[in-house]
Amino acid sequence: MGSVWGNNFKLTIFGESHGGGIGCVLDGFPAGVAYDEEFILSEMDRRAPGKNRQSTARREKDLPKVLSGVFEGKTTGTPISCVIENTDTRSGDYRNLIDHPRPGHADYTGRIRFHGCNDPRGGGHFSGRLTAPLVFAGAMCKLFLRSKGMAVGSHIASIGQIMDTPFDDVCIPAEQLETLRTQQYPIINPRAQQAMLDQIDQAREALDSLGGIIECAVIGVPAGLGSPMLCPAEGRISSLLFAVPAVKGVEFGAGFSISAMHGSEANDRMILEDGVVKTETNNNGGILGGITSGMPIVVRAAIKPTPSISREQMTLNLADGKVEPLVIKGRHDPCIVTRAAPVVEAAVAVAMTDLYLEAYGYAQD
Numbered sequence: 141m142g143s144v145w146g147n148n149f150k151l152t153i154f155g156e157s158h159g160g161g162i163g164c165v166l167d168g169f170p171a172g173v174a175y176d177e178e179f180i181l182s183e184m185d186r187r188a189p190g191k192n193r194q195s196t197a198r199r200e201k202d203l204p205k206v207l208s209g210v211f212e213g214k215t216t217g218t219p220i221s222c223v224i225e226n227t228d229t230r231s232g233d234y235r236n237l238i239d240h241p242r243p244g245h246a247d248y249t250g251r252i253r254f255h256g257c258n259d260p261r262g263g264g265h266f267s268g269r270l271t272a273p274l275v276f277a278g279a280m281c282k283l284f285l286r287s288k289g290m291a292v293g294s295h296i297a298s299i300g301q302i303m304d305t306p307f308d309d310v311c312i313p314a315e316q317l318e319t320l321r322t323q324q325y326p327i328i329n330p331r332a333q334q335a336m337l338d339q340i341d342q343a344r345e346a347l348d349s350l351g352g353i354i355e356c357a358v359i360g361v362p363a364g365l366g367s368p369m370l371c372p373a374e375g376r377i378s379s380l381l382f383a384v385p386a387v388k389g390v391e392f393g394a395g396f397s398i399s400a401m402h403g404s405e406a407n408d409r410m411i412l413e414d415g416v417v418k419t420e421t422n423n424n425g426g427i428l429g430g431i432t433s434g435m436p437i438v439v440r441a442a443i444k445p446t447p448s449i450s451r452e453q454m455t456l457n458l459a460d461g462k463v464e465p466l467v468i469k470g471r472h473d474p475c476i477v478t479r480a481a482p483v484v485e486a487a488v489a490v491a492m493t494d495l496y497l498e499a500y501g502y503a504q505d
């Protein structure tokens with residue numbers, strides 16, 4: 141089953157982009173976590189579509205309706221279920237895709253996997269719309285992690301060729317993460333922001349799309365989370381990041397560039413600071429041997445350019461095997477990255493909650 145995730149609590153995500161609604165169930169979520177509605181709605185709003193010209197024109201309020209698992213402002217410990225309505229659908233736009241799969245989207249693979257029974261309207265279960273319930277689940281997990289002294293935050297590390305200033309991976313202040321959370325575009329360097337937005341405009345005007353990278357950090361992480369060899373912390377986090385549509389690469393710490401370093405440079409030298417074991421650098425991204433080291437976890441997710449572009453492309457007509465021109469209709473993000481930061485944070489927050497529960501269980505402090 142591909143819609144249920146977690147070893148120590150379970151997240152289920154259901155729905156299709158143009159069905160009655162989408163949602164999630166959190167089973168085994170700890171009892172007694174304060175339900176901060178304002179925070180949850182602000183997280184949903186960070187991801188919601190239709191807010192500016194860098195995103196799809198589809199407008200959805202993304203108000204989560206919580207049906208169970210929360211009573212008198214606290215989680216009960218029994219399943220939390222949440223439903224989000226789909227209201228602004230235009231399913232007719234997708235009719236020409238039945239036999240003409242979009243290059244780069246899941247139309248062909250979804251048809252094969254589900255024997256032609258998949259819901260093709262708006263990308264169905266494969267739509268990025270399914271990340272709305274993930275963000276709800278992530279917001280709940282952030283509330284739990286906050287009660288354990290942890291915080292998750294991120295910024296847009298790049299869009300196309302334009303780079304933001306990276307995190308200082310040994311010292312990421314909680315205030316910086318909170319400031320980024322409240323920015324319309326979570327970018328550290330304001331000059332990079334303008335250049336990124338200009339690049340998206342240019343791509344959109346050229347009937348094309350752009351990708352980029354989200355850099356995410358978790359601070360306040362206790363040392364000792366993760367279970368090698370087959371359930372390492374990196375594996376748990378990346379398995380959820382790869383669940384996010386359009387994520388095609390994940391790296392921790394120095395990532396792929398660590399392979400070009402010498403050991404003397406890559407090794408993070410250990411020190412004791414105010415009685416706490418730390419490292420002077422963080423090339424390993426806060427994880428060693430699949431177990432958290434107590435340093436910030438730093439992870440980057442590479443997001444591909446939106447597959448549904450307005451420019452005419454060639455594709456295969458599955459009915460007669462001929463390669464034919466395809467014009468894609470519908471309302472698409474010219475660049476997914478501007479809405480992806482809360483989604484990446486949500487995936488990481490859910491994984492961190494699972495890792496924490498594995499180590500510490502449900503006992504109250």
Ligand SMILES: Cc1cc2nc3c(=O)[nH]c(=O)nc-3n(C[C@H](O)[C@H](O)[C@H](O)COP(=O)(O)O)c2cc1C
Binds near residue numbers: 196480
């Ligand atoms: C928040 C978000 C919004 C997205 N918006 C679009 C979109 O408007 N059009 C599109 O073709 N793909 C969009 N995608 C990406 C596709 O859903 C994704 O590329 C597709 O399901 C194929 O999966 P894969 O890229 O992971 O292989 C979006 C993804 C996310 C996370």
Ligand SMILES: C=C(O[C@@H]1CC(C(=O)O)=C[C@@H](OP(=O)(O)O)[C@H]1O)C(=O)O
Binds near residue numbers: 157197470471
């Ligand atoms: C609606 C959202 O994003 C959608 C993600 C998406 C896709 O193919 O991934 C395609 C577009 O919509 P539809 O599913 O109608 O084709 C986007 O608007 C959302 O994020 O809430």
